[in-house]
Amino acid sequence: MKASRDLVMGPPPYVFSRQSTGTWIWGMVMALVPVFAWGLFCFGPGAALPVASALFAALAGEAAGGLFLGKFTLWDGSAFLTGFLIGLSMPPAVPFYIPAVSALFAVVIIKGIFGGIGSNWMNPALGGVAFALLNWPRQMGEWVVPRHLAGVTGVSGATPLAFVRDRIAAAPAGSDPLGLLAAAGMKFSDLDRLIREFLNNALFSRIGSDLPSGYIDLLLGNRSGSLGEISGILILAASIFLLSRRIVRWEIPASIMLSNALIVFAFGGLPYGNGFFTGDVLFAILNGSFLLVTFFMAPDPVTSPSTRTGMLIYGTGIGSLTFLIRTFGSMSEGTAFAVLLTNCIVPLLAASPGRSAQGLERK
Amino acid sequence: MKSIRTFRRGGIAVAFGTTWHDLGPVPNAFLPTEATVLLRQHQGQAARCVVHKGEFVREGAIIGRARGPSSSNVHAPIPGIVKDIRVMAMSEGGESEAVVIALEGSFDRLGRRPERYLWKTMSRHDIMHSLDERGVVETEAPGKPINTIISEPRRIDLLILNAVESEPYLYAESSLLRDKWAELLDGLAILRKVVAPERTLIAVETGKAPLLKASPAADEPQIEVMEFRRRYPQDLRNQLLEAIVGHRPKTDLEVLIVRPSTAFAVFEAIVHVKPMLERYITVAGAAVKRPSVLKARIGTSIGDLIEECGGFLGRPSRLIIGGPFRGHAVHDLDVPVTKTTAAILALTDSEIRQQARCSCIRCGRCSVSCPEHLDPDLLFRLLTHGREAEALQNRLESCTLCSICGHLCPSRVPLVAAFSSRLGAMERKPIGARG
Known part of the structure; x- marks a missing residue:
């Protein structure tokens, strides 16, 4: 009795884990689709342009690099994810060449030159975003209000972080970020009012507190910002998928959020002239690209540590640096730079320290 | 309350493979009409063929005589005519002579009441001689003859009946534990007579069907039963000892580990006077x-x-x-x-779930899960760059080829293939570098 000829031979193991690089990357891409859809809903179909141009440039860059090096790596999806993330981190009305050049920079310079996927030390997507922020600060700072808030498409309006930052110097003592927004006449949606009133009547009034306007809008994504970062609730929903499928290990997001929350709570009130332990944690976490970076970029296995202790240190570094850059830096948003800075210490956190990115020292 | 033990580092939870339900007693497979008996089923050299073509052999007759150290006798599993003697490729690599027996004639053992030899009067030497004669080898690769393990004149601190079957799918050892409890205790008693261990324990895995119907305490008060968590590779020597002792075992701890199937073969060889068939x-x-x-x-x-x-x-x-x-x-x-x-x-x-190989993304799952504290990724890179000396400095030789790193690798890097070919090459050297 002979078995069929297609029996596979070779050494063990003969069964493999459910997770593979492909399922990780495409799982992330799938988790980003609802987030992207919300962005399109808020900013209109024209907002697909930065995403499309970033994707096109990333894939073209990967294909060209593949031709040059003689290895075809388009199907591993890593270029697609990088391009997608860069597109989602752009202001909706950004000129199309900015995401394209950034994605090309990310795929070719940050990743390709170091040897392709697995050999880069810096997170490609965040490197691309940082490249755009440093090269085109003006275009990267032009934000648009969601069309269902403004009534028409294309009304420009600063992100809440930038808005608060411009007014913080003149803020009266005892104020808080949401108060500043409300005082400056920032519009909140009807949905925010409805949910806030319901929660206040049903819950918060009974414990003697009051939910101010704005948090619900921040959570739902009714604010200015990049396509992918605005909807906190969709990113959190995606995080359930990512964590339960072990695409993202819990240690990194948890330590980023916890460290940032603690520091913001302890020191976040100081710039407003309030005392210690008065910072607005929810405002810090729901704003900027914090959640997007926490769940989709910081846990990138290539540029993050692999041991549990390493992950916790790495996450804590990102959470704390984010606060420092947001408070003292020249830009209102600093999560991307916090990750890139923390990427530099990852080799020290490796299981066997002293190895270069390639794993071997050159002789 | 019984505590459930486990090893300290690495490993994986086994949550796949066949789910076994209570199977009932293990049935005998149909007898083959033609049995192909390899003359090398053990660690050492192939046995010397002592039958010729056309000869009639009885059930259990010797057909191959041990030749050299770690070699073992081979017996005819069925009665019949020797149809052919030929050299064939072994599935694990290499070649061996094989005797093909066509079923014929009557069985001497099958269907008859087994003998019950009163072994307690046997001397240590007689037991060892009988085990040798009846071709009892360890039931796992490489198949060391049981004699080479127990005959060394050394003091054994710990004798372990290792019924932990931590690889997924496997269930034969567990079935033995359930069906042949009394026989296993006898087999263990025979081994204890030979090696006289300080302490004897039976290692079982929790989570499998309630196997131990009988309690050992009633039969053999000196035998402990220890439960282990179902986690691969709990059944390997280092992980077993780590779980028992609580830390990496000291080098002077002399341990003898046998599988239930080996103990059962010992029992049958001595009490039923039956070779390994x-x-x-x-x-x-x-x-x-x-x-x-x-x-x-x-x-x-x-x-x-x-x-x-x-x-x-x-x-x-x-x-x-x-x-x-x-x-x-x-x-x-x-x-x-x-x-x-x-x-x-x-x-x-x-x-x-094989996938196309892709570049290492340095997720580090291989090094985090290695039970031997190795860095498989580093070892692999060193070996592919031909830097074997450095790989050995990084303790390549303590790799047990448990394959966890290869199993977990999301990029399907052929880690285990590289380690096994290198370690295999070292093993084949006459004076090996393996300690």
Whole structure:
């Protein structure tokens, strides 16, 4: 009795884990689709342009690099994810060449030159975003209000972080970020009012507190910002998928959020002239690209540590640096730079320290 | 309250493979009409053939005599005519002479009441001689003759009956534990008479069917039973000792570890005065219609056993002798069962989950999960760059080939292939570098 000829031979193991690089990357891409859809809903179909141009440039860059090096790596999806993330981190009305050049920079310079996927030390997507922020600060700072808030498409309006930052110097003592927004006449949606009133009547009034306007809008994504970062609730929903499928290990997001929350709570009130332990944690976490970076970029296995202790240190570094850059830096948003800075210490956190990115020292 | 033990570092939870329900007593497989008996089913040199073509052999007659150290006698599993003596490829690599016996004549043992030899009067030397004569070897690769293990004049601190079957799919040892409790205790008692250990314990895994119907305390007060968490590779020597002692064992701890199937073979050889003619085999995998445990004669072809389990269900992509982590692939259903065939697995693509190899993304799962504290990624890179000396400095030789790193690698880097070919090359050297 002979078995069929297609029996596979070779050494063990003969069964493999459910997770593979492909399922990780495409799982992330799938988790980003609802987030992207919300962005399109808020900013209109024209907002697909930065995403499309970033994707096109990333894939073209990967294909060209593949031709040059003689290895075809388009199907591993890593270029697609990088391009997608860069597109989602752009202001909706950004000129199309900015995401394209950034994605090309990310795929070719940050990743390709170091040897392709697995050999880069810096997170490609965040490197691309940082490249755009440093090269085109003006275009990267032009934000648009969601069309269902403004009534028409294309009304420009600063992100809440930038808005608060411009007014913080003149803020009266005892104020808080949401108060500043409300005082400056920032519009909140009807949905925010409805949910806030319901929660206040049903819950918060009974414990003697009051939910101010704005948090619900921040959570739902009714604010200015990049396509992918605005909807906190969709990113959190995606995080359930990512964590339960072990695409993202819990240690990194948890330590980023916890460290940032603690520091913001302890020191976040100081710039407003309030005392210690008065910072607005929810405002810090729901704003900027914090959640997007926490769940989709910081846990990138290539540029993050692999041991549990390493992950916790790495996450804590990102959470704390984010606060420092947001408070003292020249830009209102600093999560991307916090990750890139923390990427530099990852080799020290490796299981066997002293190895270069390639794993071997050159002789 | 019993505590459940486990090893400290690395490893994986085994949450796949065949789910076994209470199977009932293990059935005998059909007798093969033709048995192909390899003369090398043990660690050492192939046995010397002592029969010739056309000769009639009785059930249990010796057909191969041990030749050199770690070699062992081989017996005829069925009565019949020696149809052919030929050299054939062994499934694990290499070649061996094989005796093909066509079933004929009557059985001397099958269907008769087994002998009950009163072994307690036997001397240590007599027991060892009988085990040698009846070709008892360890039931796992490489198949060390049991004598070479127990005859060394050394003090044994700990004798462990290792019923932990932490590789997925496997169930033969557990079945033995359930069906042959009294026999296993006797087998253990025989071994204890030979090696006189300070302490004896039975290692079982929790989470499998309630196997231990009898309590050992009633039968043998000196024997402890320890429960271990179901986690791979709990059954390996280092992990077992780590779980028992609580830390990495000291080098001066002398331990003897035997599988239930080995202990059962010892029992049969001494009490039933029977050579090693058959063994318990797990037949499983999603491509097998009715996964079962069978008691099969040595020399039966694995195709026959799969047939007996209902044949194939769907198309198998891999045929494996042994477990999915430490077994080896075969491509032929004519491969005969040997003394070290613990399992036959027919796996489908959906349970194998092989993918195209891709670049290492440095997720670090290999080094985090290595039970031996190695950095498989680093070792692999060193070996592919031809820097073997450095790989050895990084303790390549303590790799047990448990295959966890390869199993977990999301990029499917052939880590284990690199380690096994290198370690295999070291093992083949006459004076090996392995300590």
